[in-house]
Amino acid sequence: MLFGKLLPREGNFFALFNQHANHTVEAADALVKLVANYSDANLRAQYIAAIDEAESAADSVTTLVNKTIHQTFITPIDREQIHSLINRMDDVADLIQDVAETLVLYDVHAITDDMRTLTDLDRRCIDRVRAAVGTLDKIADASVAEAALKTCEEIDKLEDDADRVLRSAMSALFRQEEDVRELIKLKAIYELLESISDRCQDVAKIIEGIVLENS
Template identity: 65%
Template sequence: MFFGKLLPREGNFFDLFNQHAERIVEAGRAFSQLVNHYSDSRLREQYDREVGEAERAADRVTHEVNRQIHRTFITPIDRDQIHQLINAMDDVADLLQDAAETMALYDLRSVNQEIHQLTDLAVRCCERVKDAVALIGKLADGPTAEAALKTCEEIDRLESDADRVMRSAMSRLFREEPDVREVLKLKAVYELLEAVTDRCEDVANLIEGIVLEHS
């Protein structure tokens, strides 16, 4: 018991979750700007760097959360929930960086309507993740818990919208694009952007579990 008294009892996990969610939104918005200014190589490189900077900042927050898990005697929610949540959130940032890097490495010459649509849905999912994360530190309040669940439901709907855009985009790609190289490039980008919304849905599912257990 003496050892337990030497360790922090709560930690600042909710603050760190919020910091990470902010980095996710920064990465998402920077990626959106990259897509919107894709024809300008200078701006494209600038926003690509911003995506990478946000992802690295998110990694640092993830590292701090995992460090605090081992240093905190009593955590505000279950340790496994903390670990799963921060790593699912970190996957979102990683996937956004992967999408930006893939577009550069594959030398994608231009972006189409489907990439714009998937990007918009991915950014909206990231923003809703930030909203949901901001609520989990106040789950003792009934209306707050309900608001968190509604936000998670919205993330689920956005992910379903991304699924539909993805299926339509793939169908059109294989029907209309004659260049096999372009098919492979676009398919990879579509899959990464849809994966961003998938992982946001995973975050939402984890938050729903936390809400139901702790509210």
């Protein structure tokens, strides 16, 4: 029992989740601005740098959470849930960086309306993720738990919207784009953008499980 008394209890996991969510929103905001100002080389570089900085900060939080799991004797929620949640959240931040890097690596010259729509849906998804994460330390309150589940439902609906946009964009791309290289580039970008909302949905499912088990 002495061993247990010497180890920290609870940890600061909820605050760390919130920090990570804030960094991911920063990355998403920069992605929206990158897409909106892509034709300006200087602004493009500025927003890509902002995405890289936010993603790096999110990575640091993920590392700290995973380290803290092993240093904490009693955690506020299940250890596997903590591990899964922070790593799925980090997938979202990683994908935002992947989009920015792929735009440059593939030498994409113009942003399409479908890219703008998917980016907007992703930003809204990520905002809802932050809202859901922010409830986790208060889900013992039935009204907060209900609000958290409602927010997760909103994420699901946004992901459905992104799926529909992706299908429409792919259909138009394969019907209209005659340049094979351009088709390959745009297909990759569309799929990466849609994957962001997929990972947000993964986060929402984990949060739903946490709420249902702990409220």
